[in-house]
Amino acid sequence: MSMLREPFRAGLASLKLPTYRQRTTRAVARCGLAGKMCSGFSLPVAALSASIMIAAVSVVPAAQEEDLSAVSVALALRAEALIIARCSVCHSPDLIVQQRLPRERWKATVEKMKRWGAEISNDEADLLMQYLSARYHPAAPDQLPPIDRELGKAEPLTQEPVAIAKGPLTGVAARGAGIFEHNCQACHGAGAVGGMGPRLVNNPVLTHEESFWETVVHGRGAMPAWDAVLSHQDIADIHAWLLTR
Amino acid sequence: MKEEPASRLLSRRTLLGKLIQGLGVALMLGAIPRVRAEEVAVSKNETDGLIVRVVRPLDAETPVQEFASYLTPNSRFFVRSHFGPPPTETVSEANWKLRVSGLVERSTEFILEDLRQMETVTVTAVVQCSGNGRAFHRPKVPGVQWDRGAVGNAQWTGVRLRDVLAKAGVQAEARHVQFRGADRPVAASVPLFVRSIPLEKAIHPDTILAYGMNGRPLPLLHGAPLRVIIPGWMAASCIKWLTDITVSQDEAQGFYMQTAYRHPTRPVTPGEVIAAADLKPIDAMIVKSLIARPQDGASIVHGPVMIQGVAWTGEGKIEKVEVSVDEGQTWEPARLIGENHPYGWRQWQYIWQATGSGPRTILCRATDDHGQTQPKTSPWNPSGFLWNGWDRITVTVAA
Numbered sequence: 001m002s003m004l005r006e007p008f009r010a011g012l013a014s015l016k017l018p019t020y021r022q023r024t025t026r027a028v029a030r031c032g033l034a035g036k037m038c039s040g041f042s043l044p045v046a047a048l049s050a051s052i053m054i055a056a057v058s059v060v061p062a063a064q065e066e067d068l069s070a071v072s073v074a075l076a077l078r079a080e081a082l083i084i085a086r087c088s089v090c091h092s093p094d095l096i097v098q099q100r101l102p103r104e105r106w107k108a109t110v111e112k113m114k115r116w117g118a119e120i121s122n123d124e125a126d127l128l129m130q131y132l133s134a135r136y137h138p139a140a141p142d143q144l145p146p147i148d149r150e151l152g153k154a155e156p157l158t159q160e161p162v163a164i165a166k167g168p169l170t171g172v173a174a175r176g177a178g179i180f181e182h183n184c185q186a187c188h189g190a191g192a193v194g195g196m197g198p199r200l201v202n203n204p205v206l207t208h209e210e211s212f213w214e215t216v217v218h219g220r221g222a223m224p225a226w227d228a229v230l231s232h233q234d235i236a237d238i239h240a241w242l243l244t245r
Numbered sequence: 246m247k248e249e250p251a252s253r254l255l256s257r258r259t260l261l262g263k264l265i266q267g268l269g270v271a272l273m274l275g276a277i278p279r280v281r282a283e284e285v286a287v288s289k290n291e292t293d294g295l296i297v298r299v300v301r302p303l304d305a306e307t308p309v310q311e312f313a314s315y316l317t318p319n320s321r322f323f324v325r326s327h328f329g330p331p332p333t334e335t336v337s338e339a340n341w342k343l344r345v346s347g348l349v350e351r352s353t354e355f356i357l358e359d360l361r362q363m364e365t366v367t368v369t370a371v372v373q374c375s376g377n378g379r380a381f382h383r384p385k386v387p388g389v390q391w392d393r394g395a396v397g398n399a400q401w402t403g404v405r406l407r408d409v410l411a412k413a414g415v416q417a418e419a420r421h422v423q424f425r426g427a428d429r430p431v432a433a434s435v436p437l438f439v440r441s442i443p444l445e446k447a448i449h450p451d452t453i454l455a456y457g458m459n460g461r462p463l464p465l466l467h468g469a470p471l472r473v474i475i476p477g478w479m480a481a482s483c484i485k486w487l488t489d490i491t492v493s494q495d496e497a498q499g500f501y502m503q504t505a506y507r508h509p510t511r512p513v514t515p516g517e518v519i520a521a522a523d524l525k526p527i528d529a530m531i532v533k534s535l536i537a538r539p540q541d542g543a544s545i546v547h548g549p550v551m552i553q554g555v556a557w558t559g560e561g562k563i564e565k566v567e568v569s570v571d572e573g574q575t576w577e578p579a580r581l582i583g584e585n586h587p588y589g590w591r592q593w594q595y596i597w598q599a600t601g602s603g604p605r606t607i608l609c610r611a612t613d614d615h616g617q618t619q620p621k622t623s624p625w626n627p628s629g630f631l632w633n634g635w636d637r638i639t640v641t642v643a644a
Contacts, residue, residue, distance in 0.1 A: 092300040117434030
């Protein structure tokens with residue numbers, strides 16, 4: 001799977017996202033702060049090779065100050081993965097995609113979601129705010145490609161090599177407990193005894209491994225796809241842990 | 246009606262409830278695949294033909310051409326909630342109860358059958374999301390980007406809220422009535438959707454608790470088994486899946502009453518900080534009209550064209566609807582037609598002689614008996630509530 005993604009990623013290597021900036025002194029002061037934050041992961045300016053992004057950049061009206069501080073591809077992918085993993089526990093990403101908000105309203109929104117229990121660290125909240133205000137700013141076009149198609153499949157948050165080609169993975173139950181708690185518990189309940197999502201303890205799906213993997217990787221019904229977030233080793237670990245329950 | 250402490254009636258009901266539950270389980274065990282297949286079919290029918298804004302929790306609006314009919318069919322009625330419907334077993338007749346407590350003489354529980362035994366009331370009323378038309382506000386504001394269809398007109402059947410409150414007995418110091426439904430957020434850290442209305446509105450004879458919609462049992466997506474209907478008011482107070490009524494001295498506390506669903510009482514500018522004193526809860530609807538037909542973007546030929554739509558307001562009635570085909574420079578009166586119920590919408594029509602060729606814009610605006618007329622655009626507000634700007638479609642006249 002990761003092999004397939006490579007050419008697409010290479011095409012996006014020079015991706016730069018426009019950042020909306022309001023023309024008030026206070027907003028500029030805030031952006032100055034954000035600029036410092038960005039400078040840590042700024043990329044050299046390069047040609048926009050990804051055609052999907054050209055539309056997004058070219059419609060920023062001339063009247064608006066253009067602040068093209070960069071969000072690197074790697075960080076954009078990580079933000080995408082966070083949206084799928086953390087935000088879509090409670091709501092599908094289409095709610096995000098339809099917003100066109102200035103930075104301070106994205107900031108307020110991300111902070112509210114964190115306060116309401118979104119499982120994101122402060123750094124992750126900053127990244128989300130940076131990404132959302134760059135992509136879904138007031139001057140962005142009405143039609144942007146769906147969140148999961150724009151950048152293709154995002155990279156797993158944990159970066160272990162995917163060993164699927166080398167044969168079946170061996171899950172480590174002890175690791176799986178923590179990964180489950182962070183990613184699955186909100187819906188499937190503490191101890192996997194069920195919640196909004198079904199009970200997984202002794203669930204027949206555990207013994208139909210193909211079905212288990214299919215569901216986790218591609219999603220099913222209300223459950224989002226997790227291949228952008230969990231590595232195959234993560235999934236194997238969760239599976240191993242669930243079998244011990 | 247179940248009164249506390251437990252009576253003989255209660256124990257009989259509990260037994261009956263257990264029997265019904267047992268029967269339900271037996272049925273399910275025998276026929277799980279069939280039941281599941283039906284559930285899938287129902288849920289598909291319930292959203293077919295709607296414009297889905299958010300997949301989960303489901304928010305979907307009605308295509309406006311549907312408003313050519315006086316009543317909006319249940320399956321085409323807009324759907325909105327903060328957390329999505331509760332699990333069906335929670336609101337099944339066997340498990341569901343309505344609790345009335347707080348500043349009452351006796352905390353009282355009702356099962357659905359208790360309510361069916363009470364005097365039945367039917368009211369035709371428009372129900373509209375406070376954010377209907379949010380997508381038209383500039384600058385854009387956060388929230389579901391509703392276009393024109395987060396509204397509908399239906400016949401609601403149930404009992405008067407005042408009759409339910411009377412069974413529990415309202416204490417003298419009561420001022421507000423709080424509502425809570427069975428829907429729950431995914432994370433416990435998210436505030437519950439609790440809302441309240443002033444007591445005088447709660448005891449208004451037209452404020453009802455509805456278990457029927459357009460002559461059918463209230464569908465799950467619309468709040469089964471029981472929802473609040475406050476004719477003339479925005480849907481934000483029309484709590485679905487109602488389980489708890491709390492009579493209180495104060496407005497409900499919490500996010501959805503004290504922070505959300507508040508509207509500035511004075512003009513505000515984007516980015517400005519608005520003092521709490523300048524915000525009041527969303528309550529009554531304001532005057533509004535829509536063009537149902539022709540469809541926006543339609544191609545039409547020379548000659549007479551029937552323009553039709555609907556108009557409604559909050560606690561008054563529609564006096565007139567006007568149409569403009571010259572960007573609002575001149576307005577022609579439309580004819581009000583069809584049924585006329587106090588809280589329902591009015592249908593209207595206007596025959597336009599289409600001439601020339603190329604794109605033409607058609608506008609409509611309504612005026613109510615309080616002298617409110619739809620403005621060209623509505624005042625900007627941070628949550629994008631109460632949009633009632635002139636409705637606008639563009640058609641192309643063929644040469």
